Amino acid sequence: MLFSVLACSESAQMASVGLAASGAGPLAIILTALGLSLRHLLYGLSLATWLPRPTQPPTPLLAAAVFDEGFGLAKREAAANRGSAGFLFGANGVLYLTWVTATSAGIVLGQLLPDPASIGLDVIFPLSFLALLLPLIRTRRGALVAVVAGASALGLRNVVSAGPAVVVAIAGAAALGAALDRGEGGP
């Protein structure tokens, strides 16, 4: 609960709690959570390039608002020429409140409900990202980058743990996109 209020990072939170439950030491937990969170670094770098900031929530506050879903929504809005730092902040404020409320509710109701994975509820994450991804693909190059990122994330997961796999896949595919792009078109 406290973790939700302070960190609000779904993947790192799940992994830490899972590790703690299996008796892992603090160092293992910290390193795993850090590995899973490194993609925020890429998000931040990316946001700084394209996010319009007509209104200015100060950077330290905005930083608290960098996470998967909000990043996706902000990108969609920016693609339609209406995104802004204010939008990112607002969207993530809503997400944050939902996250904290829902984890609290989960603690209370958790005993009563079946395991979310067993009823397939966790498929909502890839589905949401898919719905955000598809409108972003406007060129063949964009499609290629998406395929390469997805395939390499899947392949690398068998070699390294999930966090680094995602980061390497994102960085590699984005670099490929830039190499093919050479200034025309974009994704």
Next chain:
Amino acid sequence: MTVSTDHLALILTLAALIYLTRIAGLLLGARQAPPAVARALHYVPLAAFAALIVPGLAVPGEIVPRLAAAAGAGMVALRFGKLWAAQLVGMAVSWAVRAAAGS
């Protein structure tokens, strides 16, 4: 609810580190990036979603309902552009396929 001191210290450390990963990108990116890097950063959202989607769909033993759900959600997303509608249809398809498969 009580939290032990050890757990509290761990949670605070994690929260601080996760926050650092969030702000570092924004601060570094605020400077002028070389053109090639800037181009790559425009591909980050696309690559990030794909890298999160594929492992989430390719779950052993659940690939069929998950792919079916993705197909349904994808079509709705492209046709209507509504995130909530895509989530709803995707979940419905996923449950329908699971029910049909009797699992």
